[in-house]
Amino acid sequence: MLIETAAYASRWRQVAPSAKALFALAGVGAAWLAHSPAVLALLALLLALAALFGARIALRSFLGLVAAPLGFLLLSCLAMLAGLDAHGHWGWHGAPLELVARTALRSLAVLAALLGLVLTTPLPDLISLLRRLRTPELLLDLMVLCYRMLFVLRQAWDDGVSAQRARLGYGDWRHAWRSMGLLAGQLAVQVWQRSAALQMAADARGYAGTLRFLPAVFPQARRQNLQAALAGALLLALAAGDRLW
Amino acid sequence: MVTPLLSLDAVDHVFADGSFGLRGCSLGLERGLRHALLGANGAGKTTLLQHLNGLLRPSAGTLRWNGQPFDYSRAGMAELRRRVGLVFQNPDRQLFSAQVEEDVSFGPLNLGLDAATVRARVASALEAVGLQGQGARAVHHLSFGQKKRVCIAGVLAMEPEVLLLDEPMAGLDAPMQRELEVLLDGLAARGVTVLLSTHDVDFAYRWADRIHLMADGRAIASGPAQQVAQDEAALRSAGQRTPSALALHALLAERGVLARDAYPRSVDAVLDALRALPTLHSGVATP
Numbered sequence: 310m311l312i313e314t315a316a317y318a319s320r321w322r323q324v325a326p327s328a329k330a331l332f333a334l335a336g337v338g339a340a341w342l343a344h345s346p347a348v349l350a351l352l353a354l355l356l357a358l359a360a361l362f363g364a365r366i367a368l369r370s371f372l373g374l375v376a377a378p379l380g381f382l383l384l385s386c387l388a389m390l391a392g393l394d395a396h397g398h399w400g401w402h403g404a405p406l407e408l409v410a411r412t413a414l415r416s417l418a419v420l421a422a423l424l425g426l427v428l429t430t431p432l433p434d435l436i437s438l439l440r441r442l443r444t445p446e447l448l449l450d451l452m453v454l455c456y457r458m459l460f461v462l463r464q465a466w467d468d469g470v471s472a473q474r475a476r477l478g479y480g481d482w483r484h485a486w487r488s489m490g491l492l493a494g495q496l497a498v499q500v501w502q503r504s505a506a507l508q509m510a511a512d513a514r515g516y517a518g519t520l521r522f523l524p525a526v527f528p529q530a531r532r533q534n535l536q537a538a539l540a541g542a543l544l545l546a547l548a549a550g551d552r553l554w
Numbered sequence: 555m556v557t558p559l560l561s562l563d564a565v566d567h568v569f570a571d572g573s574f575g576l577r578g579c580s581l582g583l584e585r586g587l588r589h590a591l592l593g594a595n596g597a598g599k600t601t602l603l604q605h606l607n608g609l610l611r612p613s614a615g616t617l618r619w620n621g622q623p624f625d626y627s628r629a630g631m632a633e634l635r636r637r638v639g640l641v642f643q644n645p646d647r648q649l650f651s652a653q654v655e656e657d658v659s660f661g662p663l664n665l666g667l668d669a670a671t672v673r674a675r676v677a678s679a680l681e682a683v684g685l686q687g688q689g690a691r692a693v694h695h696l697s698f699g700q701k702k703r704v705c706i707a708g709v710l711a712m713e714p715e716v717l718l719l720d721e722p723m724a725g726l727d728a729p730m731q732r733e734l735e736v737l738l739d740g741l742a743a744r745g746v747t748v749l750l751s752t753h754d755v756d757f758a759y760r761w762a763d764r765i766h767l768m769a770d771g772r773a774i775a776s777g778p779a780q781q782v783a784q785d786e787a788a789l790r791s792a793g794q795r796t797p798s799a800l801a802l803h804a805l806l807a808e809r810g811v812l813a814r815d816a817y818p819r820s821v822d823a824v825l826d827a828l829r830a831l832p833t834l835h836s837g838v839a840t841p
Contacts, residue, residue: 317692431692433653457652460694464646506647513607513640514708515632515664522651523659523672525690 311370312427321364321429325530326438328537329426332359335541336422340415343548346407349414352544356421359540364429371424378420386413432456437524450520458503465499466492557621558582559747560606560638560716565615567601567771575601577771578615583716583749583764588742590758590779591751593768594793599751600643602768603718606749607640636665639714643721645701654680654696654704655689661712672711679711683737699730706737717741719750723757735761759783759797760820767792780817799824 316322321329336356343349360366389409391401430438436452469492473479478488511520527533561582567575576598583589591599604610605617608624608631617624624634639661642648651657658679662672680686683703693701702722709717722738723731738761742748752758758765758779765782767775767789775788782788783797795801799821806812806824811831818824 317695431652433651433656433692453651457650457693460652461646464694503647506642506644507650509604509609510642510648510650511660513609513635513642514661514712515635517632517664520650521660521663522653522656523663523669523676525653525655 311373313431315366315370315374315428316431319364319366319429322431323527324429325527325533326430326434327441327527327530328533329430330438331534332537332541333422333426335537335544336425337419339541339544339548340418340422341548342545343415343418343551344411345551346410346414348547348551349411349418352548353414353418353421355544356418356425360421360425360428364425366428371428374424374428375420378416382413382416434525437522440524446519453520453522454507458500461503462496462500465496469495556584558618559585559620561618561621562602562605562773563616563618565605565612565617567598567605567610568613574771575610576605576612579768579772580615581766581773581776583747585747586742586745587747587763588738588761589747589749589764589766590762591749591766591768592753592755592758592792592794593751594753597768597792598771599768600720601771603640603720603749603751606716606718607638608634609640636712637714638716638718639709639712640718641705641709641720641722643724645698645705648705648708649693649701652693653689654685654691654693657693657704658689658708658711661708665712675711675713676707679707682710682740683707684733699726702726702734710741714746716747716749719748721752722750723752723754753794755783755789755794756797756799756820759799767794769793779819784817803827 336352339352340349343352357371361368361371386409389412392399432452433456436449436456439452440449470479470488473488473492477484479485508516562576562579565576565579569575579598579602581602591602593599601610605612608626611626619634619637624630649657651660655676658676659672662675667675676689677686680689683706685700685703685707688700693704696704702725706719706722719738722734726734738748738750762779764777765775765779766773767782767785769792774791775782775785783800786796789796796804799818802821802824803812803816803818806828807814807816812824812827816827818827
């Protein structure tokens with residue numbers, strides 16, 4: 310939900326998804342290419358700054374989303390530095406600090422690049438981009454329906470929980486478990502009913518086997534793609550320079 | 555007699571569990587009029603609407619378009635659904651795309667229209683429901699009333715000749731109900747035949763040209779709004795009462811305040827008639 314809210318609120322919401330994807334891809338490419346920790350750190354910083362100041366993503370939501378992958382990253386770095394050796398003794402691995410730093414910073418840069426895309430592009434835009442890239446229809450139809458259903462079900466779940474809470478359904482642990490079980494069972498029936506209703510709604514509007522939607526238009530896509538390509542080329546040049554030098 | 559645009563002839567509908575949805579239901583909808591389907595919960599209003607759009611098939615009896623029996627083949631249904639649009643009661647069950655524009659484009663794309671035509675239709679349908687410029691919004695960020703309007707736009711974009719609406723006023727606040735009424739009036743003025751189901755007798759009497767009363771899966775009375783609204787026995791069988799405007803007017807006429815031979819369509823019209831009377835100065839002395 311945090312991703313969803315941020316994507317709709319970001320300043321780059323109206324920017325063509327192809328441009329944002331291009332920039333993110335260039336960021337990921339540059340992170341793979343670059344070698345020295347300093348350049349990797351610079352890349353991560355640039356990409357994060359682009360998301361925070363270019364797209365005006367709130368620092369709070371950015372940090373909130375970075376926290377979880379950062380935790381994993383920290384754990385893996387620690388595991389690279391210390392742990393059990395071949396004889397079962399605890400100790401330092403002696404992995405070169407530079408290697409650890411490079412891995413960590415590279416992950417950070419890739420993370421920043423992907424967050425820059427995901428936090429500025431609502432899923433419907435991403436789906437329409439995938440459609441233009443000729444992703445199989447079946448997969449896209451599933452994504453469309455799942456995405457919509459996610460919100461419908463969340464609403465149904467929240468309504469159910471409120472209704473149960475209003476009748477003291479969550480008074481203590483025993484009741485809470487019972488209520489949750491009842492609601493889950495009830496939702497299973499609802500899902501079935503809703504899918505039947507959805508089929509009917511689609512039939513009523515002349516559904517003929519494929520879900521067809523009109524893609525969104527981004528009038529300035531050409532210019533934005535060019536800008537993104539230029540910015541991406543700069544990142545790649547920075548990384549390539551580092552690798553060759 | 556003019557052939558009705560859509561008609562049911564002794565239609566039965568039996569559900570899978572053996573209960574009846576419709577039982578010998580006969581009804582005709584004349585072209586270009588505003589029809590209200592009035593009945594209590596469980597009277598068969600929704601089932602009837604789903605039959606008119608070909609979503610259900612009758613267990614017995616015949617449905618007709620322009621006098622011709624429905625063609626339930628794939629092509630026949632595509633043709634029928636292009637002409638007869640249905641707006642469901644619960645918008646969350648009808649909307650399945652995450653974006654407003656995308657959802658509205660679903661029907662016209664299924665008609666096989668090209669992208670430019672679809673885009674133009676989507677824009678004009680959104681404008682008709684007062685959501686112009688909101689095409690890029692996410693469906694789950696909309697209010698209930700707005701979702702309902704997106705549903706109506708999704709059907710309008712298919713440019714149907716008949717618009718069926720299942721309880722369109724349910725869940726809408728008073729200003730939004732008025733807006734919807736204006737929208738429906740506009741459609742009727744453009745020659746679209748509108749049929750809506752409701753259990754609000756005052757609204758049905760005020761708005762409709764024709765009222766069809768339903769009870770126990772049957773149309774028990776059908777005709778001009780004024781005539782059906784005075785049929786107290788039929789209204790009672792359908793779980794309805796006399797429209798407030800008529801009841802109020804009848805009492806005032808009985809006491810000689812208003813003329814007998816008028817049939818005001820709303821309480822407001824009765825109040826207007828009262829305001830038009832000269833004010834009586836009864837000279838009540840204040841101590």
